[in-house]
Amino acid sequence: MNAPLGALDRPNSYIGRSVSRPNAKRLLAGRGRYVTDLVLPRMLHAAFLRSPYAHARISAIDLSAAQAMPGVRLIATGADLAKLCKPWTGTLDHFRGMKSPPQFPLPLDEVLWAGQAVVAVVADTRAQAEDAVEAILIDFEELPPVVDVDAALEPDSDRAAAGLDDNLCFGLKLDSGDVDAAFAAAAYVVEEEFHFGRHTAVTLEPRAILADWDASEGRLTVHHATQTPYQFQDLYSRHYGIPEASVRVVAPDVGGSFGMKLHVYHEDMAVVGLSVLAGRPVKFVADRMESFISDIHARDHRVRARIALDAAGTILAMDVDDVTAIGAFSSYPRTSAVEGNQVVRLMGAPYRFRDYRAELSAVFQNKVQTSQYRAVGHPIACAVTERLVDMAAARAGLDPVAMREKNLIPDDAYPHASPTGYRFEALSHEKCLKRLTVMMDYERLRAEQAELRASGIHRGIGIASFVEISNPSPAFYGIGGARISAQDGAIVKVTPSGEVRCLISVTEQGQGTETIIGQIVADQLGLPRERVRVITGDTEVTPHGGATWACRGAGIGGETALQAARKLRENVLSLAATVLQAKTFELDMRDGVIVDLMTGAERISLAEIARIAYFRSDTLPPGTSAQLSVAHHYAPQGYPFAFTNGIQGCHVELDTETGFVHILKHWVVEDCGRIINPLLVDEQVRGGVVQGLGAAFFEECRYDGNGQLTNGSLADYLVPMACEMPDIEIGHVETLTADTALGAKGCGEAGTAAASAAALNAVNDALSPFRASIAQIPMTPTRLLRALGKI
Amino acid sequence: MTTLRPLSLMVNGETLTCFAEPRETLADLLRRGLELTGTHTGCEMGVCGACLVMLDGAPVHACLLFAVQAEGSAIETIEGLTAKTAIADLQCAFHDRNALQCGFCTPGMLVTAQALLARNPQPSRAEIRDALSGNYCRCTGYEAIVDAIETVARRRAAGEVAAAFAEEPA
Structure with missing residues (x-):
């Protein structure tokens, strides 16, 4: 690559500059347009009767009283919707042996978790629909719920759903090297059993969908609070038998998503059918109670793991058993097995050892489905690995920093293949560790800790290295048969006034996608940023693409925009050369003006070129092709994933009388390759850290023995609030990926990936003088007092 | 009913x-x-x-x-x-500091911030965090919001008046 590439590193480049988000201004003025805000003419509202039981057979449904209620327009059961909608199954071909029961919008005869939607009511207002739901009578015949994972795996266990031969959704074994020999030869072995609670996304805007079937044209328009409009266009088309080109999915402003809003939900699929049946727009917004019992949950792992060490503290081998409970179905279309798969493949990822064995069991039970949520699998793999590394350090008599210096993959040892099957292009663990210890003033913190211990104040310091998966290729879903795109597409076009519009398939949920795409396009074209408008989130206007998930917006979407902008730039300069009777290579565009490349002398403005092309093509030489719109696609090539890395530090104070933990400070050093906008990257990392700290200390979906969620409200389920969260200091190392011209990797999961691990190590560090330890998150005061032997 | x-x-x-x-x-x-x-x-x-x-x-x-x-x-x-420009300085500071992501919590955050600064014109960071204890944000991690409110408190104390928010260029 020649001239334009240098633009990335220009002193005045937009790439690498902190700029604020143009699209944030309407949100600050209360002018956001979320699906929850949308109203269409003749719009109706849906509400759902939900199962009170975790597992039951539906014996009889009596709708007569409900049908007579005011405002009711339609009541639909599973059988009604099954006539319109093909069922779906949450498996992927490359997860061999995986199984899951078929799913319908609403169940036909068996309910599989407490809270599952059973009957839909459509009425003039939501309140009327809810009133009518109260009047529906259903006879449920209770069946034994499968709740405990060990019991679920017993051969004679009750089944989570009819038709299952057993409750194992998916099993996977990895074995590389000679693990038994390594453990036999080890000087030390450290082992632990870890428990990771279920938590859930709790986006502040709940799930929301508004489906509008127009029978006169055979067109379906769905306004959907989602990250992945194209995925849903494909699904609504195929499951309802509507041609894809007649299905439009629009994702306007979305009030948070974090992976939760890219799965198929039964209510959402039902709403499409309800609109078809009612012949009118139908809207459904989950209320907060419904969110807790129907949004996907995440994590829920029990991991038994051990590592083998030589006498000097070198890690030799790792052996892992992960049992994860996923609910009664595997979610669709991404499945509920990706989390477990990434847990066993990310284990030990920052370290050098070669011998590795793992077993994964994804188990059915009668609870809400679990599936992909921010940093899929990462926090589990990281917490298990990093806690074991700290335990090993203690055993070997090494400081945690020295232990990591000894065992991290050296920065000059890339490319590197992990024993779990991943290939790392270039990571920077050593640089990140060095940077972190400086930022933390690690030695001083250790000295202060020792002093304070003497006066009965118990502080803990925890660190955690991590590897993050970003920029996924089709190796993620495409090869498994899922119609989930790993590529993105952009249309970049010059308006007649010489402004530029970029319509791109990556989407915005507040992380700043549109801003960074605008920066890249402006930078690569040579335009002021204010003259570039970015449009996302509508299948009718942008090319097909994967959208936003698994940290791909900057790395893949950004590269798509870069390549598209370069193509358009060539077209503009070629046309300008024709007009100016110059050579294309003698020209450049800067600040919206075509200039002489060498002297910078202004030749003609982009606006003038656009005017000529659009209104006075008669003045151009015959045969001139003025192509001021470019459509371009980019699919990742080279490494199947662009791995990133980093390290986090956490400083806590434990009150040993109450079990309360005060988080004093948190640090992150992360390496996401080229940083396009430091302001946005830092805020992605901070937000991610706080989600990880929530998991570490507060968040847990608690169930009783009957499979009933007992804390399903925002008053009972604890989320991290401002007063409990620390200031978070962030540092960067930039190791570019050579697979793209842009060199960017993802940063969205980095914070969540290791925050709970760093916190777990910090709390254990604080517990260490008491010979106490904890291997479960969230680390609630009760659990900490129990660890201390006080209760 | x-x-x-x-x-x-x-x-x-x-x-x-x-x-x-x-x-x-x-x-x-x-x-x-x-x-x-x-x-x-x-x-x-x-x-x-x-x-x-x-x-x-x-x-x-x-x-x-x-x-x-x-x-x-x-x-x-x-x-x-917004229309009466009562919170234009808060809106500008939130924008500059990227103290919002999805924006769903933002109107409530701005109301809390305005009320806090009315009763305590120069709050400490801890007091700001405490005042925000009833405002949930899943996206930002809160620090940028605390920073933005702190900045506005300082600017108001210095007598600075912000232009109407909507008139600012992007």
């Missing part, structure tokens, strides 16, 4: 007479009846802060108040506070 009741109140400086069901919350009236969709509902039980509005100058959860209880009150929503 479903019989409409007449209701008079002032919203964003305008006196309105409208009808509401007795069970309708103020949040629902604002959003549905008056199309003031900048007031959001996140939990509908008064813990997330997304629905905060000013009622007679003090922040209240619009989801916890029945519309009929607001009879005779003066309500200000994010739309009204």
Whole structure:
């Protein structure tokens, strides 16, 4: 690559500059347009009767009283919707042996978790629909719920759903090297059993969908609070038998998503059918109670793991058993097995050892489905690995920093293949560790800790290295048969006034996608940023693409925009050369003006070129092709994933009388390759850290023995609030990926990936003088007092 | 419960007479009846802060108040506070500091910030964090919000006045 590439590193480049988000201004003025805000003419509202039981057979449904209620327009059961909608199954071909029961919008005869939607009511207002739901009578015949994972795996266990031969959704074994020999030869072995609670996304805007079937044209328009409009266009088309080109999915402003809003939900699929049946727009917004019992949950792992060490503290081998409970179905279309798969493949990822064995069991039970949520699998793999590394350090008599210096993959040892099957292009663990210890003033913190211990104040310091998966290729879903795109597409076009519009398939949920795409396009074209408008989130206007998930917006979407902008730039300069009777290579565009490349002398403005092309093509030489719109696609090539890395530090104070933990400070050093906008990257990392700290200390979906969620409200389920969260200091190392011209990797999961691990190590560090330890998150005061032997 | 009741109140400086069901919350009236969709509902039980509005100058959860209880009150929503430029400096500081991502919590955050600075013009960071303890944000991790409010407190103390928010270039 020649001239334009240098633009990335220009002193005045937009790439690498902190700029604020143009699209944030309407949100600050209360002018956001979320699906929850949308109203269409003749719009109706849906509400759902939900199962009170975790597992039951539906014996009889009596709708007569409900049908007579005011405002009711339609009541639909599973059988009604099954006539319109093909069922779906949450498996992927490359997860061999995986199984899951078929799913319908609403169940036909068996309910599989407490809270599952059973009957839909459509009425003039939501309140009327809810009133009518109260009047529906259903006879449920209770069946034994499968709740405990060990019991679920017993051969004679009750089944989570009819038709299952057993409750194992998916099993996977990895074995590389000679693990038994390594453990036999080890000087030390450290082992632990870890428990990771279920938590859930709790986006502040709940799930929301508004489906509008127009029978006169055979067109379906769905306004959907989602990250992945194209995925849903494909699904609504195929499951309802509507041609894809007649299905439009629009994702306007979305009030948070974090992976939760890219799965198929039964209510959402039902709403499409309800609109078809009612012949009118139908809207459904989950209320907060419904969110807790129907949004996907995440994590829920029990991991038994051990590592083998030589006498000097070198890690030799790792052996892992992960049992994860996923609910009664595997979610669709991404499945509920990706989390477990990434847990066993990310284990030990920052370290050098070669011998590795793992077993994964994804188990059915009668609870809400679990599936992909921010940093899929990462926090589990990281917490298990990093806690074991700290335990090993203690055993070997090494400081945690020295232990990591000894065992991290050296920065000059890339490319590197992990024993779990991943290939790392270039990571920077050593640089990140060095940077972190400086930022933390690690030695001083250790000295202060020792002093304070003497006066009965118990502080803990925890660190955690991590590897993050970003920029996924089709190796993620495409090869498994899922119609989930790993590529993105952009249309970049010059308006007649010489402004530029970029319509791109990556989407915005507040992380700043549109801003960074605008920066890249402006930078690569040579335009002021204010003259570039970015449009996302509508299948009718942008090319097909994967959208936003698994940290791909900057790395893949950004590269798509870069390549598209370069193509358009060539077209503009070629046309300008024709007009100016110059050579294309003698020209450049800067600040919206075509200039002489060498002297910078202004030749003609982009606006003038656009005017000529659009209104006075008669003045151009015959045969001139003025192509001021470019459509371009980019699919990742080279490494199947662009791995990133980093390290986090956490400083806590434990009150040993109450079990309360005060988080004093948190640090992150992360390496996401080229940083396009430091302001946005830092805020992605901070937000991610706080989600990880929530998991570490507060968040847990608690169930009783009957499979009933007992804390399903925002008053009972604890989320991290401002007063409990620390200031978070962030540092960067930039190791570019050579697979793209842009060199960017993802940063969205980095914070969540290791925050709970760093916190777990910090709390254990604080517990260490008491010979106490904890291997479960969230680390609630009760659990900490129990660890201390006080209760 | 479903019989409409007449209701008079002032919203964003305008006196309105409208009808509401007795069970309708103020949040629902604002959003549905008056199309003031900048007031959001996140939990509908008064813990997330997304629905905060000013009622007679003090922040209240619009989801916890029945519309009929607001009879005779003066309500200000994010739309009204924006139009009269009362919070333009907060909006600018939030924008510059990227103290919002999805924006769903933002109107409530701004109401809380405005009320905090009215009663405590120079709060410490800890006091800001404490004042925000009823405003849930899943995206930002809160630090940028604390920074933005701290900046505005400092600017207001120095007598700086912000231009109307909407007039600023992107």
